[in-house]
Amino acid sequence: MKDWTGTGRAYADSYASLCVGTAEALLGAFGTPGKRTLLDVGSGTGMLTAAFADAGWDATGCEPEPTMRDVALREHPEIPVRDGTLPHLPFEDGQFHVVVANFVLNHVADPRASAAELLRVSVDLVSATIWTNSPTWLWREVCERAALIPATGERLPPERDFERTVDGFARMLDDAGWPRPQVSEITWTWSADATALWASAEGGVGGAGQFYRALDDAGRRSFRAAFEFVCAERSIAGRLPLAHSAAVAVAPRG
Numbered sequence: 001m002k003d004w005t006g007t008g009r010a011y012a013d014s015y016a017s018l019c020v021g022t023a024e025a026l027l028g029a030f031g032t033p034g035k036r037t038l039l040d041v042g043s044g045t046g047m048l049t050a051a052f053a054d055a056g057w058d059a060t061g062c063e064p065e066p067t068m069r070d071v072a073l074r075e076h077p078e079i080p081v082r083d084g085t086l087p088h089l090p091f092e093d094g095q096f097h098v099v100v101a102n103f104v105l106n107h108v109a110d111p112r113a114s115a116a117e118l119l120r121v122s123v124d125l126v127s128a129t130i131w132t133n134s135p136t137w138l139w140r141e142v143c144e145r146a147a148l149i150p151a152t153g154e155r156l157p158p159e160r161d162f163e164r165t166v167d168g169f170a171r172m173l174d175d176a177g178w179p180r181p182q183v184s185e186i187t188w189t190w191s192a193d194a195t196a197l198w199a200s201a202e203g204g205v206g207g208a209g210q211f212y213r214a215l216d217d218a219g220r221r222s223f224r225a226a227f228e229f230v231c232a233e234r235s236i237a238g239r240l241p242l243a244h245s246a247a248v249a250v251a252p253r254g
Contacts, residue, residue, distance in 0.1 A: 008067030010203020012045040036097035042104035046072030086114035094123035115176035133245035139208035145226035
């Protein structure tokens with residue numbers, strides 16, 4: 001699993017704007033906020049939590065990584081953020097009307113136990129997303145250009161892993177006890193800033209950042225040159241249009 005230690009600022013300046021791309025689909029599935037409460041689990045630097053709050057939700061974030069929480073509290077001081085890690089959240093049963101985990105269940109050590117914990121603290125609706133086509137494809141291309149062998153990443157044991165597709169996600173959530181999970185796929189294009197993307201690599205964000213940090217000086221130079229080549233080849237008006245897909249799951253609590 002990925003180590004996110006100390007990556008708050010680099011994540012906020014790069015992938016946070018990608019991951020908030022699910023906001024419209026999630027808000028459309030949650031209905032009218034009214035006076036309902038919402039918990040954003042694995043809330044990172046708070047961009048998605050803020051989108052929920054702006055839409056009228058009484059939103060709370062929950063994030064285990066201290067530098068992520070620091071950024072969230074500095075940039076969104078009006079939104080409470082708790083320290084908490086799946087699969088054991090520091091909340092009572094049914095404490096929130098809606099509980100959501102955006103691109104979290106694809107990172108945890110026990111997806112089914114974590115999905116069940118999301119259900120435990122919700123009283124109305126539970127939701128989660130995973131990547132079906134993630135940002136890793138860009139970095140694989142960079143590695144190929146640099147003649148470097150990309151990191152495969154640590155895999156879950158077979159009995160805990162699940163297929164990262166719409167159907168595989170639905171089966172895993174069903175195993176976790178979610179009642180009638182409805183899973184759909186959305187695709188959008190993220191117009192990425194190359195400078196921010198490179199900051200994510202140098203900042204150790206995700207698998208690409210950890211891979212870059214583990215390289216020797218020669219490997220880092222090759223990686224950087226290949227990154228610049230790919231950016232020059234793919235950029236339009238100074239930005240990288242990168243298509244991504246996610247599975248979005250929503251289920252009623254009862």
